[in-house]
Amino acid sequence: MARIVVIGAGVGGLGTALCAARTGHHVTIVERDDTPLPADPHGAFDWDRHGAPQVRHSHAFLARLRNLLRDRHPDVLADLIAAGATEMRFLDMPPEGMAIEPEPGDEDLVGLAVRRTTFEWVLRRAALAEGDVELLHGTAVSALRTTPGATGDEVDRSGPPLVVGVEVDDGRVLDADVVVAAGGRRSDVPALLEPxxxxxxxxxxxxxxxxxxxxxxxQDGAEMPPLTGPIGGDLGYIKYGVFPGDNRTFSITFAVGTHDAEMRKLLLDDETFLAAAGIFTATAAYVEPGRSEPINSVQVMGGLINRRRRFLDADGRPVVAGFHAVGDAHTATNPLYGRGCSLAMVQAQVLADLIDEHGVDGPEAHAARSIAYEQATRDEVIPWYKAAVSQDRMARDQAERAAREAEEASTADGPSADADAPEEFADPAEFARTLLRDGLFPALRVDPVVLRAFLRMLNLLDAPDSLMANGDVIGRVMAVFQDKDNRPPEPDLGPDRAGFLAAI
Structure with missing residues (x-):
């Protein structure tokens, strides 16, 4: 049995505690926020989570996460459903007019509609029910305890320092065989290790x-609008989406550019946020009179980064022993894509399995576990990090181009000489954006093969490059793209920026 200290009681920390405890290890979770366990999910929504402000934002719980629970922790999945979560069977909600014939593997395309706070509430209860898990909430880790590569009576002073416990802010020392950093994207792991x-x-x-x-x-007697169209959109100046939750709740999220102070100021106002939700095609029905009522004020989240931390040196050797990071404390991706909780649980399960496989006795065990864990992270997480970086760069380029064009249009005396010229794609990124807009997205509404492949990628069941690697899918997308002039106009997702500002 190993003694494991987990820093942070978010999804990554609770998942690590649950997975490790279920194979016989003793786990102590140290959580900075003072969050006693409430009686029900509604009480969890009121948790004071300064350390994790994202908990009251929209979250996606993808099929990869749901399937991990189904296969390894079916009781937790059952508890989530009992707490009000619902399973979202994506292929049971096809676009209007599309017929989908069942195929093997479709049973895996199921996500969860649940608030982040409810998910954590169920996960915390499950972890604490294991009996060999204790939670110290309202307590912060102030420092790590290390020895120079020592384990028991063995000392390898040429090796990396071995983490053997933590100091907490009340002066106590918690001894550990393994320490896991799971404090989220704001946790300063390098500062813990630097001393x-x-x-x-x-x-x-x-x-x-x-x-x-x-x-x-x-509201009482009201139901969710029928899912007959998109539940989100990207208009360049704003992105938006609707996310179903548990117990008859849902959330609406708007994403705007970091430097767009005007939009941020407008949408921070509760009444303006509500008015904005009534403007966009995908959100308007959710906030129409008699349908719903807000249960909190507008929450804002900034400082969103894609970040990767490496715990092996250039030669592939661990820089520290007895220490791991999971979730955003290891690799953070843009939360807009909804992958964080799923990837954190994947890492938590992988780490717990490797603790069992390699043990905690001796420098060789620590090194083997660290190398295997980082390799698994490279396989399971880093491709999604790279995809997020690429997507964000493309989105920033698009926004900057749109801003330049708008500025040029406002200062021009008339239409440019090439305004009616045929499209040219000297910029590969511009061609990719056009292919998405006029090829992939329309194909998702008419071609079940493309839809199924896209949903598998979106839910982390296939690699982020799986669409581009599938010749059949690419052929189908290109066929739709080449027919773009012969189909009806794309659905209206909402007004342009000027129209939006005029409407609110």
Whole structure:
């Protein structure tokens, strides 16, 4: 049995505690926020989570996460459903007019509609019910305890320092065989390790957005609008979406550019947020009179980055022993894509399995576990990090181009000489954006093969490059793209920026 200290009681920390405890290890979770366990999910929504402000924003719980629970922790999945979560069978909600014939593997395309706070509430109860898990909430880790590569009576002073416990803010020392950092995207893991001579290589890139969210509850007798069209959109100056929750709740999120102070100021106002939700095609029905009512004020989240931390050196050797990071404390991706909770649970399960496989006795065990864990992370998580970086760069380029064109149009005396010229794609990124707009997105509404492949990728069941690697899918998308002049106009997703500002 290993003694494991987990720093942080978010999804990654609770998932690590649950997975490790279920194979016989003793786990102590140290959580900075003072969050006693409430009686029900509605009480969890009121948790004071300064350390994790994202908990009251929209979340996607993808099929990869749901299937992990189904296969490894079916009781937790059952508890989530009992707490009000619902399973979203994506292929049971096809676009209007599309017929889908069942295929093997379709049973995996199921996500969960649940608030982040409800998910954590169920996960915390499940972890604490294991009996060998204790939670210290309202307590912060102030420092790590290390020895110079020692385990028991063995000492390898040429090796990396070995983490053997933590100090907490009330002066106590918690001994550990393994310490797991799971404090989220705001946790400064390099600062914890730096006093012990450990340098963690870190790369980060701003996503270029902030997002604003608000939760709603259906009024008595009201139901969700029928899912006959898109539940989100991207208009360049704003992105938006609707996210079903548990117990007749849902959330609406707007994402705007980091430097768009005007939009941020407008949408921070509760009444303006509500008015904005009534303007866009995908959100208007959810906030129409008699349908729903807000249950919180507008929540804003900034400082959104894609960040990767490396815990192996250039030669592939661990820079620290007895220490791991999971979730956003290891690799953070743009939350707009909804992958964070799913990837955190994947890492938590992988780490728990590797603790069992390699044990905790001796430098060789620690090194083997660290190398295997980082390799698994490279396989399971880093491709999605790279995809997020690429998507965000493309979105920023698009926004900058639109801003330049708008400025040029406002200062021009008339239409440019090439305004009616045929499209040319000297810029590969511009061609990719056009192919998405006029090929992939329309194909999703008419071709079940493309839809199924897209949903598998979106839900982390297939690799982020799986669409581009599938010749059949690419052929179908290109056929739709080439027919773009012969089909009806695309659905209206909402007004342009000027129209939006005039409407509100």
């Amino acid at each position: 012990h001579g450990v340098t963690v290589d870190e790369v980060s890139e701003d996503t270029g957005i902030i997002y604003l969210s608000r939760f709603f509850r259906l």
